[in-house]
Amino acid sequence: MIRGIYVAGSGMMTEATRTDVIANNLANASTAGYRKDVAIGKDFRSMLIRRINDGPNSPLIGSMGVGSVIDEVATIHEQGGIxxxxxxxxxxxxxxxxxxxxxxxxxxxxxxxxxxxxxxxxxxxxxxxxxxxxxxxxxxxxxxxxxxxxxxxxxxxxxxxxxxxxxxxxxxxxxxxxxxxxxxxxxxxxxxxxxxxxxxxxxxxxHSNVNVVAEMVNLIAGYRAYEINGKAVQAHDSLLDKAVNDVGRV
Structure with missing residues (x-):
């Protein structure tokens, strides 16, 4: 549960940085010659998970991420309109x-x-x-x-x-x-x-090479992702509260 809080929390931090980058692009949409930035995220580290109780040769189920981070903020050097x-x-x-x-x-x-x-x-x-x-x-x-x-x-x-x-x-x-x-x-x-x-x-x-409509869509998507991660943190916090106060009492 604590790991879940950290995973969701890292997602919130990633989306907060992405939102800052998008906001800066929108603020410079009318700045002549401005080159937009893009925040590129990556997984901290993925680990393989296996089915339990199947012996030493238990089959792989897939991979599970343990959080995200902004890998780099890249500048897009496409030509703007004249x-x-x-x-x-x-x-x-x-x-x-x-x-x-x-x-x-x-x-x-x-x-x-x-x-x-x-x-x-x-x-x-x-x-x-x-x-x-x-x-x-x-x-x-x-x-x-x-x-x-x-x-x-x-x-x-x-x-x-x-x-x-x-x-x-x-x-x-x-x-x-x-x-x-x-x-x-x-x-x-x-x-x-x-x-x-x-x-x-x-x-x-x-012109700047910022597409205002596309940036607004990205801003909304980033907000939704931040909101979902925030709800995940609240859910894990609620489960942790029950584990400490209810299960622990039994």
Whole structure:
């Protein structure tokens, strides 16, 4: 009975974590370039059970789990939809790759192309991080300069090529680490790779890849699973109460 309480309790903890992940996805459903997360659960350990009183060669009945746990929270890097904004500094990548930006913690990567011109004439993110090109921070000149960003990532200022966007790709994007503010950090030893076959769309932003309806369904299913595990804990607690107070009295 006590084992049953622990098994059901671990299920409640698993579903609580899964609910937190889904809630974060829903909170960022309108965040440009956001990549959704999925909580992946696993069994603690399954053990084989046999029919008793059948001698040394008692047949196997099957396996029984002893609890669950979240194995990992994986990020899904599927392309989100692209929508026009009319702002020439908004950029969207069609295909693989990430924009490289300079932060106080070092170079970070994002799919959120909601950029603007800073007071210093640089292309920056909404948090003020400088967007990087092949030659460093991208300079846009003074406010009167005519800026055009081509489909291949070239930044044209007054009809002269100023720089080219630093679009980074990685052999295994699953190793990238989320750091908040829609930024990813490369794992230790992970190197940038050149990208090919992509298009940079100026005046567009990429949607998040969160399907709100699917996430709401997952949220309801997780709540139901949590509720069932909670009732299992109550049932085992009731049985334990009877075993101690009633059976023990006899």
């Amino acid at each position: 929508r026009p904004t009319g702002n020439k500094f908004d950029l969207a990548i069609e295909g693989r790759g990430f924009f490289a930006v300079e932060t106080p913690a070092g170079v970070r990567y994002t799919r959120n192309g909601g950029f603007t011109r800073s007071a210093q004439g640089e292309l920056v993110t909404v948090d003020g991080y400088r967007v990087l090109g092949q030659g460093g921070a991208i300079q846009l000149g003074d406010p009167e300069s005519q800026v055009y960003i081509a489909d291949d990532g070239r930044v044209m200022v007054d009809d002269a090529e100023a720089d080219t966007l630093r679009i980074a790709d990685f052999a295994d994007v699953k190793r990238l680490v989320k750091e908040g503010a829609n930024l990813f950090a490369a794992a230790p030893g992970q190197q940038e790779e050149p990208v090919a076959g992509i298009t940079v769309r100026a005046g567009y932003l990429e």
